[in-house]
Amino acid sequence: MYNPTLIHHGAVDGVTGSCHQYFLDDQHSLLIDCGLFQGIEQGRGKAGADSAQIDFPLDGIRALLLTHVHIDHAGRIPYLIAAGFKGPIYCSKASALLLPLVLEDALKMGITRDEKLINGFIQAISRQLRPCDYNSWYEVEGGPQATQIRFQNAGHILGSAYIEIRHQTPSTHPDQQQGWYKAVFSGDLGARDTPLLPDPTPLEDADLLVLESTYGDRNHQDRKQRQQRLQQVLEKALSDNGTVLIPAFSIGRTQELLYELEDIIHRMKGQAIHQGLTWQQLDIIVDSPLAANFTQVYQQLKQFWDEEARQKLQSGRHPLQFEQLLTVKSHDDHQKVVQHLAGTGRPAIVIAASGMCAGGRVVNYLKALLGSARNQIVFIGYQARGTPGAALLQHAKNGGELKLDGETYPVRAEVLQLSGYSAHADQQDLMRFVSQMHKAPAQIRLVHGDTAAKLELKRKLEAKGHSVVIG
Ligand SMILES: [Zn+2]
Incomplete structure (x- = not known):
């Protein structure tokens, strides 16, 4: 069974700084989200106190895929660009409209108040943006492998998406048949009945599901009341x-x-x-x-x-x-x-x-x-x-x-x-997201949660027969 390499540059021991590098082969990869660390997690990463700096090489990263525009998922994009990333940035159409507002704010807070600099930067980023419709497959530009992505409504904030990645597996031996592999990154999943937003679109299938677990050990109470x-x-x-x-x-x-x-x-x-x-x-x-x-x-x-x-x-x-x-x-x-x-x-x-x-x-x-x-x-x-x-x-x-x-x-x-207003799926929502899939995923990797939440969700999923890895 093919087992892709995945490096988490954030949101693995905690819930902020989401940034995952998904390898399509030894040399080529996709980046999913590029967020800022917050709170106690600020000192994380090799860069230590200056945790916003990009502390990993950018060689071979074909594209950035953005699940949604919250700062802990998108806030490091200016640093990514400053580090030399010139690839396309794929996101939903609503996210593409919201992202410039978020980045303008992030730049003003952390980097510069110079309007001219900010405008120039936002324009440059806009040229890298590739707005995508929900529920449509898009071919990722560049790179040797055929790679397609699809954004599906995650019901977390406007424009939020979970991202499906479908690509040809690398052949390790010249005679070996290449197959297709599908990885899904949940991003932040919304709770059911979130005011104003539709519920998350059910996921059909995945070989690998990288799942958030913020509320993996809790259920929101009294959502109705x-x-x-x-x-x-x-x-x-x-x-x-x-x-x-x-x-x-x-x-x-x-x-x-x-x-x-x-x-x-x-x-x-x-x-x-x-x-x-x-x-x-x-x-x-x-x-x-x-x-x-x-x-x-x-x-x-x-x-x-x-x-x-x-x-x-x-x-x-x-x-x-x-x-x-x-x-x-x-x-x-x-x-x-x-x-x-x-x-x-x-x-x-x-x-x-x-x-x-x-x-x-x-x-x-x-x-x-x-x-x-x-x-x-x-x-x-x-x-x-x-x-x-x-x-x-x-x-x-x-x-x-x-x-x-x-x-x-x-x-x-x-x-x-006040509970019941969480923008995140609770344990029941997360379990349902997995159970309603047509075919169980070969592997579930839990990210974006504190240790207790991940352990409890792992236990629950394993009890249903799933293969679960933390981080
Ligand atoms: Zn979020």
Whole structure:
């Protein structure tokens, strides 16, 4: 049995820095994703502290295949280009529209604020982009072996895909027959019933399945009641006014949240949260230029929305653009809003990035809001080890302090975590993704998960008779 070589340059012992090199033969390979390390995983890789640097040779890499545009899957692309990668970058059509926004943001954060440089860079990358339709096979340019790829909807964020790679196996002996081999990289798989997005497309078959395992040891609870719980949490939080801060990824989570909030406000039309405040008077603030730009592109790409979202549009509703929604773009406005909210206690819901509080505008809100019991911090997403988000959840249990930018802040605000809103498939979803295949894969390799999650998912899959390898 043919056994292809696979090198993981990230997201093998943890969940960030996704980058896998898949060898088609001894010399030729494909790169799947090129993401940044985050949190405790930042010091990983041979490059040590400067883990963004590309620390592997680029010879023979025919193409980069991108599953989706989250920074932990796409954030190292500028470094890849800087290291000399000139090959094509294949991704879904929606990802091709979203990627320049992500990279512009990443460049501004980490490399340069020079607009001219950034524009030149984005244009250069655009020439390397090869946007692909879902569910269509494409021939990978260059290289000696016939190699085809297909993007399938992964239901994780707009444009997200799992990628099927079909190629001729190298013949090790002149007489040996060449055969076809199919490897599939799951990227990040979405959970069922994600707001706004269709469920992942079922995978038919694969010889090798490289599967994410973020929630390999857990199931999301109460997915059906999650909107109700969101509403309850918000009503309780707002009962003494103050600010509800929701740290969220600009890409995907922010739009899902807006979609849910619009639905709550629509249902609760005319009803009061408490005396003196109705749902319709409540300010919903998205404080992130990137999130605002993304929301715009999400609105343009309605063809990728799920059935329910499109029906709402038809009935005249605007799930991502409603009346009380305020977007903060400039840094000056951002500072004013932070001060205003901290000073007045005016009730508001603020959505700001980053989702794990590792940087971005959410940090300024935390500094200003953590000290008052009137405010709430509501986490809806995964908090990677070593991030301030994870620390805050921990401190919330013990009561305590949080270090931000070297300074200590007392935590008096209530810190809550809402489950059921994960953008990742849970254990049941992952098991179903495998079980619904027409033919079991010869091998499953688990990546993108903490050790406990991988071990538990491995045990579950093996109990169903699958051959499973970790990493
Ligand atoms: Zn992702």
